[in-house]
Every structure is written in C-alpha cells, then in structure tokens.
Amino acid sequence: EMDPQERVFQERVDAGQKIEPKEWMPEGYRKTLIRQISQHAHSEIVGQLPEGNWISRAPTLERKAILLAKVQDEAGHGLYLYCAAETLGISRDEMYEQLHSGKAKYSSIFNYPTLTWADIGAIGWLVDGAAIMNQVPLQRCSYGPYSRAMIRICKEESFHQRQGFDVLMKMVKGTPAQKAMVQDALNRWWWPSLMMFGPSDDASVHSAQSMAWKIKQNSNDELRQKFVDQTVPQAEYLGLTVPDPALKWNEDKGGYDFGEPDWEEFFNVIAGNGPCNAERLNARKQAWDDGAWFRDGLTAYAEKAAERRAA
Numbered sequence: 001e002m003d004p005q006e007r008v009f010q011e012r013v014d015a016g017q018k019i020e021p022k023e024w025m026p027e028g029y030r031k032t033l034i035r036q037i038s039q040h041a042h043s044e045i046v047g048q049l050p051e052g053n054w055i056s057r058a059p060t061l062e063r064k065a066i067l068l069a070k071v072q073d074e075a076g077h078g079l080y081l082y083c084a085a086e087t088l089g090i091s092r093d094e095m096y097e098q099l100h101s102g103k104a105k106y107s108s109i110f111n112y113p114t115l116t117w118a119d120i121g122a123i124g125w126l127v128d129g130a131a132i133m134n135q136v137p138l139q140r141c142s143y144g145p146y147s148r149a150m151i152r153i154c155k156e157e158s159f160h161q162r163q164g165f166d167v168l169m170k171m172v173k174g175t176p177a178q179k180a181m182v183q184d185a186l187n188r189w190w191w192p193s194l195m196m197f198g199p200s201d202d203a204s205v206h207s208a209q210s211m212a213w214k215i216k217q218n219s220n221d222e223l224r225q226k227f228v229d230q231t232v233p234q235a236e237y238l239g240l241t242v243p244d245p246a247l248k249w250n251e252d253k254g255g256y257d258f259g260e261p262d263w264e265e266f267f268n269v270i271a272g273n274g275p276c277n278a279e280r281l282n283a284r285k286q287a288w289d290d291g292a293w294f295r296d297g298l299t300a301y302a303e304k305a306a307e308r309r310a311a
C-alpha cells in the first residue's frame, strides 16, 4: 500500500543512507525536519539570553572571556541550523516570523531565570550536558545537512559542558555560601533539565514516526534515563544532593530509578506560560525591530549595487 517512491525512500533510510536536499522525500519528513531543526535553531538563539544576562557580571576577566565565547558559539549554532533548515525550502524570514509570532517553539529550558553566578555553571553542566546527550545521536540523523551540523555543534557543546562543571568545581571548593549557591542552582535546574528531553514516551506524538525515519535515534525516555545515569555520579563528585527523593540505584536495570517530572509545569511552559517566556520573546522581537535600519540599509545598498552593475 506504500507509494513506490516512498518505499524506495524508506529502504534508503533503513540502509543508513543520508538523504540530501534536492532528493525526493515524503512531505511529512520535510515538515518534521523543518519543525525540529528550526525549533533547535530558535533554542540556540533564545538560549543566549539567560547566559548573556551574566556576561557583564562574571566574577573574573577570564570567566567573562570564556562565557562570551560560549554565548557566541550558541549564535553560531543557531545560524548553522537555520542554514540546514533553509535547504528544506523554508526561508529564514519565515522561520523568524514563526518564532516571533509564538507559532514555533524553542526549548522549555530557556524560560527559567538565571539568578546567580552558580546558574551559569549549572547551565553548562546540566543544560549543555542534556543537549549533548540528545545531540550525539542526532549526528547520525538520516538528513545529511542536519547530521553534519550536529558534528561540529557537539564538539563545541562538549567544551561548554566542561566549562560549566569547572565553574561549579571552583565554587564547591569555596566558602559555605558559595557551595550553598551551587546546591540551590542544582535544585532549580535539575527538573527543567530532565524536561528538555520532551514529554514521556507515551505522550510524545512525534517519536514513533521520527524514529522510523531515523530523524530521532532514541526515544525521549531513553535519553532522559541515560542523562540521569551520567549526571548523578557527577553531582556526587561535586558533593551535591540531587533534589529527587525517589532517586535510587537499581542494580537489575543497571541504572537509576527516578521521580516523574512535573508534566503540568512542562506543558505550561511550552504553552508560553513559563516564568520568562514573555521576557525572552520580547527580547528577541526587540532585537529584530532594533536591527530593521541595518537590514533596510543592506537591501538599499544591494539594490544600488545591482543598478550600477546593470548601467
């Protein structure tokens, strides 16, 4: 019953071949990729805001230079990913419009505030840690441009994660007040980090089809479990307590049992009602509006240059 073109496509995907921009693909495959890649790009761009908040308040010149480089990397990831999405036939203006109108999502995690310097460490450690866990398998995504973008992005995310852990290592060896600040950051960022992997498998509407198309390689719950298993020993190394009373090593499964994230909070945040949704979106729209004169200038210059060439 499957359309012959679609069968050939699926066979190529099953054989591990990459699909490239000009090749035939099912409309649903194209749409799913545009949705996921553009949301991923928006996340990188909006993701600059919580950390950008601390660039001017970093405790030392060295920390400031490192944070500046990291935030700049996120901008690069965003632009890289917009390019990957453009190969599917959507323009950057359309994607921006979807972000600014609230139609396109970006990661829930960036709707939480950064209250202390320890939050910068926690973001690197947990948020970049979760991003890597999710993005390493995306390097094997069936769509060529997305898969290649992920290879470079993952390398940079590894540096980001290390810098976050390094910030926290320094702080937990500091004064009791500094250590308490780190514990407080873990308390606030732990559950939102687990939510980055998306809803539980039984509530994940896109997973089955995305896995059949090898856009996703793992389910949301699989990656969440791997993240917990990797991160809990790191929290212990830092001398911190993970804020989950249900957390317990399970010898039989060779992993941790852990509590259920607050899914009501998650769906509330992705519906636009998290603590900083309005602030984040307004900052993006403001930046877009403030840049209008520059875009106008570029367009006017390009038109003049074309006229001169024609003359």
Ligand code: FAQ
Residues within 6 Å of the ligand: 035, 036, 039, 040, 041, 043, 044, 047, 048, 074, 105, 106, 107, 108, 109, 123, 127, 128, 131, 134, 195, 196, 197, 198, 199, 203, 204, 205, 206, 207, 210, 216, 220, 270
């Ligand atoms: N936040 O059916 P599923 C970073 C939505 S890392 C918001 O499971 P899917 C690096 C989902 O879109 C963060 N929305 O969906 C960085 C769908 O709604 P829709 C970005 C979420 O796509 C670090 C609905 O729920 N990483 O930026 C979230 O199969 C530090 C149903 O969900 C990526 O985007 C969420 N957490 O799986 C930057 C990775 N979870 O679209 C700065 C690529 C789910 O129908 C500083 N994306 N939703 O309206 C993916 O791997 C997937 O899209 C998932 C969701 C796993 C996020």
